[in-house]
Amino acid sequence: MDNKAIAREFKLLSQLLEFHGENSFKIRAIATVADKLRKLPFDITSKTHEELSEVPGIGKSSALKIKEILDNGSLKELEDLIQQSPPGIIALLKIKGIGPKKLAVIWQELGIDNLGELWYACKDDKISKLKGFGQKTQDELKSIVEFTMENQDKFRYADIEPFANDILHSLKKHLKEESLVSFTGPLRRCCEILETIDILASSTKDELIKWVNQSNIITDIKESDNQLQGTHQSGIKTIIHCSNKESFYARLIETTGNENHLKGLEEKLNIEIPSLESEEAIYKKAGLSFIPPELREGLNEIELASQNNIPKLIEYSDFKGSLHNHSLWSDGVFSIEDMAIYSRDILKLEYFGISDHSKTAVYANGLSTDRVIAQWKEIDSLNKKLAPFKILKGIESDILSNGSLDYPNEILAEFDFVVASIHAQLSMDEKKATTRLIKAIENPYTTILGHPTGRQLLVRRGYPIDHKKVIDACAANDVIIEINANPLRLDIDWRWVPYCLEKGVTLSINPDAHHASELNYLRYGQLVARKGGLSAENCLNCLSLEKIELQLKARKDKNQGI
Template sequence: MTKKQILSPLKKYLLLKEVHGGNSFSLRPYQKIISMIDNGVLWLEEWSSETLLNTEGVSKNIAGILMEIVEKGTFDKLEELIDKTPAGILDLAQLKGLGPKKIMALWMDSNITTPEDLILACDDGRLAKAKGFGAKSIESLRESAIFWTENHFKEHWADAEPIAERLMAKVKEILPTASIALVGDFAMDLPEISALEMLIGSLTPISTHQQVTAHEDFTEAPKTSGPFTFRGKVAGISLPTTIHFVNQADFVAEKFKRTAMPQHLNKAGKSGQSLRMVLEEKTFENEQQIYEAAELPFIQLPMRNGTHEWEWAQQFKAEDLITTAALQGPIHNHTHYSDGMNSLQEMADYCIAKGWKYIGISDHSQTAAYANGLSTERVLAQQAEIDELNASFKDFKIFKGIESDILQQGELDYPEEILKTFDFIVASIHGNLSMDLETATNRLLRAIENPYTTMLGHPTGRLLLKRAGYPIDHQRIIDACAEHQVIIEINANPWRLDLDWQWVNYAVSKGVMISINPDAHVTTGLDDMRYGVKVAKKAGLTIKDTFNAKSREEVAAYFAERKSRIQ
């Protein structure tokens, strides 16, 4: 099981107990075990009652609950609480600014039990009459509730991937000889997936449709479906699912239509015919033939966005596009010095095993007390350990960095005598996120102008499907990074993917380097770089414009040269 699968039922139980007025003393064992699992103090490759009972700090009661979660994904005490609670209460808990006590007050005093109820109460004035809710908090809660209603049914691409694989496996089991492809948002590598879309080609599409819907796992919605389209639910698939059934001869053309934006399909070639027009004229054996028929250069997925792909094709070839294989090492990573789970040695060993040539370590800075940010003394201790490890490596290097909080006025989070000790500095905003566009932009600009800022981290602070992030003037920020030669990261954590892919081309056009950073807090988090590569490829990022596609020697020289200009 994943950490999330273990922790989620425990956290739900804590929340619901507090909503129901449970006393804090009785909840301490649960809080303790959550902390142990969260911080890596307790984690087992093979969960068993015997092992848990022999683990320090784990009581017989907690061991039993953990084994229930392992066996069935939940536990009886939690299910009893859920049965006594309106279903929307857990949804309200997803909203920023609502803790258990306020949720209980909304439920008991105003009968508000869902985000939709909350929006209505904000609009009709009821919430303004409730105790503890001022005008600003009401506005913030309303925005948060609207964001939730628009996004709660979606999945991050990374979470949609195993769901899509399950759907593919189910359909292949029913139709082992059919042509099957995932299309739509998932195939186009969009960061957020609202539904799964599949295409099936066969000689008899209507009977193939009937064959699928006859299976017990597929429940069709008759009002929205048709003879050539299934819309409905699939057992074990959490996302809404649409399946299109087409004649085998039309499979290539239909797949192409459903993996390209309308603006891309409307592009006309030398003959004056658009891609959409040639698709209507004949059948195709492959996608290359489609572009040839329209007299247009081939554009690979996922770049068929209707943005700048045609200009890109005039300058570059497919082999110029960034790939995971081209990356030489991950920058922006955390260790147990701050809020990471692994040691410097463990992070380095993981990178070496993957064939990477370096790692950048950028633990949280001192202001980030919530993340065990590094004091000056701990910075120096970490750097001494890095020096010792680097002396033991032959073809690998750890670069000394920090993820410096950008403070309220745009300052970096250490005095100059400490800032100058790092090889590089990732500057990021973590606190005081409620800013208007001008405030947020100016705060970032001041950090970018600081000569010690090497790289701008997750520029908008967004968490996809959770919070929108603070508004920024992307153009001004990118222009400033170009002027001050500051690298911008694509934070590859699937919850962030920030810088957004739609701004990458503008950044590159201004001469800004892009670094695909995993922001890893555990060794396996280093593999998140592949999600950053997906959106970078969507934007058309090339190997030459990717900072961490540079060699170890090139990165070292870049950091050294940049520091020399400050002295």
């Protein structure tokens, strides 16, 4: 069991204790340990029980619980609580925004422990009448329940990718060496949300059935003409398509692109997709240049390919640095030095931009002006030590409810870059949210607009914004827009990248790393950026250190005297 899995056990324990109305100090203590475990910079299993008891924020009794989980795979106290709870409640507790206390009232008063009944209770106006609820809470609850129902059986790309790799690996090992095997469907298009894992193999169905029976990697198998369908242990539907070797690439094209893409391609071909030696050859036959899988979304890619205008999409190796990251100074778990060294030695980057939280983000240990100045000193000395590698001085400034930024102008003026993001008071209508963002964009010290909608994929909708107005404002004020590369966010949505490019807005793919390993999120940002047609030349952190320093300095000079 890894740190995150153990943290989940503690979180569930704290939620169930709260659901059952236990002592609030105990609940808070367990919840704090869960949070602590999630952020530990080392693997829990690498420490002894004694060492763990000495970690600040864990203590003896939690260390014992951790030991019990590691030894037995479960915690007796938690198992007992699960036994005493209504069966559907565990699933409801996972939904962000409802909370154990509210669920307890709903269960006690209405006997509800599942999503469907909860929705009906909102619709029939039963929730608003409960003590402590009211109309507004009922409306919010209904919206959360609807969002959850819409997203059942959907998964984030990053959560599914390792399973998909396992399946592909197992299948390749089983089949003859000369067999062709590839991801296909939305997975191959790198869609941020997946409902299926699709794999295409040049193999007979009998051979695939043999593999399924031997590997046991997918279960509940259903057969149809040219595919097997089953369920992976993660719960995601898995489809193994099969074809003969000759028609492999025709089938690959057929199963990769979405319906609109295939329609466009078939119109160009005027015949069925022919069996040729490669995908390139098939597109060529249609009078088109090769269309990378990520772009096969039925937007304007057929037209672009017919004019030989498919952009050169950004590659992982194009990254020269990363901006928007956090350290121990705010809510990160690594020192600036460790994050910088990871960037330099593991990721082979030229620079690392730190942008810890600003002073209003008290919950995230945001930096007071004094601490900002102290951090700059630390960075100056690290830059001497790590040269020619460079740490850029940034901040993730909260956008306050009136759209202004944290800190006085003389402090803002000293940063190399400022990421402006909304973290609080998220419940806004489109007009309020758009006005708030535009005010921040018009601030001359804003360099990058951070996670523009605040969405968390499959967890919560973002606040509604008028994307065109926000992007237009960035164009007018020379503000860069972030593609937040955390696979939970991927915000701004890639579907808006073409409009950004049309307006001449540069994008920055930012990992928003709170842990050194999260610097690797750059890759998820890169995948969705490709879907949006982004090239390295329109991505800020593909600039070399020399060029980005010049660009950031030019902005600073422009702001002199404001």
